[in-house]
Amino acid sequence: MLKNNEWDKEVRAICGNDGLWFAQVSPDTCKIIPGAVMAGEFRSSIATRDLKQWLKKVGLPYHSPHKFRHGNAVYSIKMAKDIAALKAVSQNLMHSNLSITDGVYGILSDMDIQKQIVSLGNTTLQGENKEKLVNLINELIQQTIQSQVNSRD
Secondary structure (H helix, E strand, O other), X not given: OOOHHHHHHHHHXXXXXXXXXXXXXXXXXXXXXXXXXXXXXXXXXXXXXXXXXXXXXXXXXXXXXXXXXXXXXXXXXXXOOOHHHHHHHHHHOOOOOHHHHHHHHOOOXXXXXXHHHHHHOOOOOOHHHHHHHHHHHHHHHHXXXXXXXXXXX
């Protein structure tokens, strides 16, 4: 897999410094089209046409470019393990902050909500943490008993 700077060098070598900010790729050859310096008035319909051709070649159903972006964003958010990973996803989507990314793509499916809620009670405590929790529970029980005794008096 190419790193960003390697990809940039490859694209610039083919398209030059005046090329588009994105590399146009031929649906026929799957290679970067050299010398593409103008996207043109019909760029979105051309991109959609090309995407349809690529998907047909590999036997996949058509989904709009936006659906691919959305799917990639949701998958990336699910795979993120910490705030730095979420920030990287947000910046990759060119959002100015995490709130935008979360508001647009952070909506959990019903199945994801169920999975998260069910997992709340499945935490396995071990060692010192388990002992602290047991002590806190016993302390709460004693406070509850003492409250009941005091309320009778």
